[in-house]
Amino acid sequence: MSMYEFATGPLVWIGVLAFVLGCIYRLLALIGPVKRDKVIVPYMSWRYSARSVLNWLTPFRTRNMRMRPFFTVYSFLFHICLIATPLFLAAHVAIWSRTWGFGWWSLPGDLANLMTFVVVAAGFFFLLRRIANPAVRYVTGPGDLGLLAVVLAPFVTGLLAYYQVFDYRTVVTIHGWTGAIWLAAIPFTRISHMIFFPLTRGYMGSEFGFRHARDW
16 A cells, blocks of 8 residues: 555544544543532533633624734634535545545535635734734744644645645645644644633633623
């Protein structure tokens, strides 16, 4: 089996499996401490949790979002495209369909291409922000820059493959590896906020709700 065949076949599912098992492991690792904690569980409220999550998922609903409108727009576009593009890209849906015998709706090619550009452009904007903004630069370390590179690499290589820049099979092979690394990194890095956001925000919302205050 060539590197290209491995990257477009088994490696895809190794990345998916690492993501799924990693998320399960992290969730199970949280259950024990949460059960033993005498504060977290009593504070949790479905009502206040849902209210907080919905408010933070609504553009310009929080005061912080309204104070930084440009950053808010870029951030929402970045996260929407970051999640939707890999899930609904026609080539990815085709791989899933070929392996498991079923697929789902896919994005039109031009729209998927535009969304990929949005992710890359927003990622470089966040990079420049970390360099140019003194407050953000102060809390930025090598790990933050490395994590940004991990997130952007699959999208950059995806564009290179789409426009057939450099050798196509080599670029697709690198794309497969960077995508698998990104998936495997999600549960074990700060990217995991995409999984644990409802839990952390739910707890914050519950605590503020019981104080009859807003957390947005």
